[in-house]
Amino acid sequence: MVHAIWLTFRKDLRIEARTRVTVNHVIPFVLAVVMLFAFGLNAESTLLRRATPGLFWVTVLFAAMSIVQRSAAIDRPDGLPDALRLSGLSPTGMYLGKTASTFVQLTITEIVLAAAMVLMYDVRLDGVALIVTAIPLGTMAIAAVGSVYGPLAAGLGGRESVLPLLMLPALAPVLLAATNAFGVAFGTTVGPGWRWVGMLGMLDVLYVAAGSATSAALLEET
Structure with missing residues (x-):
């Protein structure tokens, strides 16, 4: 399985290095x-600062869909799904490798996004620990879901419209938990921020386990 994880992870990052989609x-x-x-909202406005947590994660979701769509679109014309089915590699390992590569690409995007928001929106950071914990947990959940639905949607007609319909309902709990955790960290929401982080951790376990369990069946479908 480790071999399959590494091969898939390296393959996806090599494709990204060549295409530079991110x-x-x-x-x-x-x-x-x-x-x-x-x-549109004036960088000095209170409204913009209050909207920053939700805006961050909604932007990350759309960025993730772009990354996942592009990865799946590159794989299919090359006949990669058929080659993977015949390779004997662990489907679970391939799923985890794709999740890891998506996680890395999203993390790079989030670093740039967070830096831009801090510089332009004059946000106040009351809980840095919450932020640095919530970001990787939320990113892992998004990557885990995208690695399931991206290849599945690519095998259907009109994949550009199908993928959001599949991903967004599944990621609604992630958006809720991550936005609330960020709201507490930014001082725009009052509440138990670490409970939302705990929810993100549970969602990570659930999504990765579900993706791993269904990886073989999904590989056959794609």
Whole structure:
């Protein structure tokens, strides 16, 4: 399984290094979102600062869908799904490797997004520990779901419209928990921030376990 994880992880990152989708498309998109909201709501406004937690995670969700769609779109024309089925590699290992590569790409995007928001929105950070804990947990959940639905949606017609319909309902609890944890960390929400972080941890376990358990069946379907 470790061999399958490493091969898939390395393959996806090599494709990213060659196509530079994250650098050339996803990061400019998230920066454009930050600037548009700064201009539209006034970077000094209280409303913008209160909206920052939700805006961060909604932007991450759309960035994730772009990364997942592009990865699946590159794989299919090359006949990779058929080759993987015949390779004898562990389906669970391949799923975990794809989840790990998506996690890395999303983390890079989030670092840029967070830096831009701190610089442009004048946000107050009351709970740095909450933020640095919630980000990887939320990112892992998003990557785990994307690694299930991305290849599945790519095998269907109209994948650009199908993927959001599959991913967004599954990730609604992640958006809720991550946004509330960020709200407490930014001082815009009063509540038990670490309970929301705990919820993110439970969602990680649930999504990764579900993805691992269904990886073989999903590989056959794609």
